[in-house]
Amino acid sequence: NAGVMQNPRHLVRRRGQEARLRCSPMKGHSHVYWYRQLPEEGLKFMVYLQKENIIDESGMPKERFSAEFPKEGPSILRIQQVVRGDSAAYFCASSPERGVSYEQYFGPGTRLTVT
Amino acid sequence: QQPVQSPQAVILREGEDAVINCSSSKALYSVHWYRQKHGEAPVFLMILLKGGEQKGHEKISASFNEKKQQSSLYLTASQLSYSGTYFCGTAAGNTPLVFGKGTRLSVIA
Numbered sequence: 001n002a003g004v005m006q007n008p009r010h011l012v013r014r015r016g017q018e019a020r021l022r023c024s025p026m027k028g029h030s031h032v033y034w035y036r037q038l039p040e041e042g043l044k045f046m047v048y049l050q051k052e053n054i055i056d057e058s059g060m061p062k063e064r065f066s067a068e069f070p071k072e073g074p075s076i077l078r079i080q081q082v083v084r085g086d087s088a089a090y091f092c093a094s095s096p097e098r099g100v101s102y103e104q105y106f107g108p109g110t111r112l113t114v115t
Numbered sequence: 116q117q118p119v120q121s122p123q124a125v126i127l128r129e130g131e132d133a134v135i136n137c138s139s140s141k142a143l144y145s146v147h148w149y150r151q152k153h154g155e156a157p158v159f160l161m162i163l164l165k166g167g168e169q170k171g172h173e174k175i176s177a178s179f180n181e182k183k184q185q186s187s188l189y190l191t192a193s194q195l196s197y198s199g200t201y202f203c204g205t206a207a208g209n210t211p212l213v214f215g216k217g218t219r220l221s222v223i224a
Contacts, residue, residue: 004156033211042117042202042214043157056211091156100145100206101164106156 002027004094004107005074012113019079019086021110025094032075033104034060034067037089049075050098082114116140118205120215127193127222135188135218137203146179146186147204147212150197157202160188190220198222 005024013019025032030051035043045059049069060067064082069075079086089111093104118139127133137146144165149157163179163186174191186205190197200219204212 035214040216042216043204045211045213048211059211099209100147100212101162103147103159103162104212105159106149108156 004092004105006092006107006110008110009108010111010113012115013082014115015083016081019082019112021077021079021090021092021112022074023077023092023094023107024074025092026096026105029094029096029105031095031098031102032069033093033095034075034077035091035093037091037109043091046077055098079112082112084114087112087114117213118203118215120201120203120218122218123216124219125221127197127220129195129222129224130192133190133193133220135190135201135203135220137186137188137205137215139184139205139207141184141205141207143179143181143184143186143205144208145206146177148177148186148188149202149204150199151202151217152199160201193220193222195222195224 007022032049034046037043047060047067048056064080066078089109091106091109093106095102095104118137121136146163148160151157177188179186200217202214202217204214
């Protein structure tokens with residue numbers, strides 16, 4: 001049973017470019033969470049999605065960031081016009097059910113470097 | 116509000132025990148524990164729900180004290196493979212998890 005998959009694992013972008021991060025949840029999971037992690041810091045919640053719906057985006061910056069989880073295909077976190085401060089590891093996690101009563105399984109992360 | 120983890124770092128010799136605490140200023144509904152090795156994904160350890168229950172997984176167990184708004188992770192007879200950073204994630208209700216800054220555990224031979 002394949003785990004959560006993320007690609008690319010490493011992404012380098014120049015300032016002003018767009019970054020697209022992909023996440024395929026575990027088989028049978030329809031709930032996806034995106035987190036950002038800075039070095040030596042904990043994980044910071046960004047957005048929670050179900051298929052075709054954004055459930056909670058309270059942790060996502062209002063500008064330049066967007067997320068989607070289409071009916072078919074992976075969840076995508078999109079960062080437009082990247083800045084150096086966007087450099088971080090971005091993890092997605094999937095869960096079998098809605099809510100914090102259920103475990104979340106993390107993917108290997110995408111390490112974004114903005115030059 | 117971000118939970119506070121203590122200690123920030125700990126060094127153990129193989130076979131020693133450790134306790135990692137996670138405290139919140141809010142009434143907690145659930146606490147999740149994860150271990151992350153450098154450059155890797157966080158790995159789920161266990162989840163505790165409101166009710167003061169205790170859970171165990173081999174030599175790793177955890178408790179949840181509702182009244183104190185605190186959870187503790189217990190590692191017994193530590194092994195080299197236990198090294199990593201341990202994070203707790205807390206939720207006051209059906210809200211997103213808020214993670215602590217982590218406790219770095221190093222087990223040496």
